[in-house]
Amino acid sequence: MTSTLRIGATGFGLIAVCYGFARFAFGLFLPGMRADLAFSATLAGVVSGGAFAAYCVAIIVSARLSERLGPRTVAVVAALVAGAGMTGMALAPSALWLAGFVLIAGASTGLASPPMADAVARAVPAPKQDATNTAINAGTSAGVALSGPVALVAGHDWRIVFAVFAAVAFALAAAAFLALPRHAVSSAGQAEHAMPAFNPNLWQLVGAALLMGAASTALWSFGGEIVHQRLDWSTTGAGLLWIAIGGAGVLGAAAGWLTERLGINTTHRLFLLALAGGLGLTGFGFTTPMLSLAGGALFGMAYVMLTGVYLVWGTAALPTRPGTGLMIGFLTIAVGQTVGAPLFGALMGHVSLQVAVAVFAGLALLPGVFGCRARYATGAAPTVPACG
Structure with missing residues (x-):
């Protein structure tokens, strides 16, 4: 398997899991969660907004860490964070616990994006970089589309669904470790990435x-x-x-x-x-x-x-x-x-x-x-x- 195909497939799967499952599936399964844990629409909005806020912090941190530690380490962490967050969601005994784990799962999306862009820039030949990035970005839609049939089969069993999603995330962590380059950029390269x-x-x-x-x-x-x-x-x-x-x-x-x-x-x-x-x-x-x-x-x-x-x-x-x-x-x-x-x-x-x-x-x-x-x-x- 070529490096282009290996990185593209790994990135596609990672983005599908982090965005389609860990971030956006909350809105799909919200009615069942509210019925089981008895929380208001206002609280649901605060929780969802908090997940987006976690993304904001995570994407800034991830961009810096990817420069220092290399894309492999940060991508693996992103998958592990997604898996941990969704495991917690599956086991949450109350709305408060659910809220905390939704924030953790939401942070994985911000962690996932910078290392994949970095991996493509490092290891994919220049003529193929645009196509590879396009394929990776399409992972969001694929994850969202895939969560729909899962909901059709699972119905109100949202805890089982998120447990399965978490298992997929942990598998992606192993794939990222095997597929992605690990080396960090030089200190000169890091300086070039300062905020303009x-x-x-x-x-x-x-x-x-x-x-x-x-x-x-x-x-x-x-x-x-x-x-x-x-x-x-x-x-x-x-x-x-x-x-x-x-x-x-x-x-x-x-x-x-x-x-x-x-x-x-x-x-x-x-x-x-x-x-x-x-x-x-x-x-x-x-x-x-x-x-x-x-x-x-x-x-x-x-x-x-x-x-x-x-x-x-x-x-x-x-x-x-x-x-x-x-x-x-x-x-x-x-x-x-x-x-x-x-x-x-x-x-x-x-x-x-x-x-x-x-x-x-x-x-x-x-x-x-x-x-x-x-x-x-x-x-x-x-x-x-x-x-x-």
């Missing part, structure tokens, strides 16, 4: 990513609860929604292709409309089973597409530091999710689900006020790399 000064172009990206991340928590954190209230679906039924979200999310791999042809701003605003539409179709009172699944598919495609847009945007905002531009965009999405999840939970718990969905569908449109000024020619680098 923020410029107006980068603030545009931060504003857009922050608001989109906040809006996305309506389905990522409460999708299972929404279809439970709207359609009286159990966790088994909500699994269909997760299949729709994850399956359509694979289409987001076309983000780079679309931005080259339509431009960042057109692609960005088009899929913000899709994100808002997906939230509305799934969460408004008029929804039906078919509309809800269509809304989930629209949401999944839009979310992955928008994260791809922010990757391209980050590269344009920092053309000489593309890796740092990507990290800033993803970190800001998670900051928005940290704020958005408890806000949606509070609105749903203290006002109504209808109002919460309406507010967050509107919020999904607001990132469109931010724009990138980079102009792209087909197959070429940006002619104006700054975004403002």
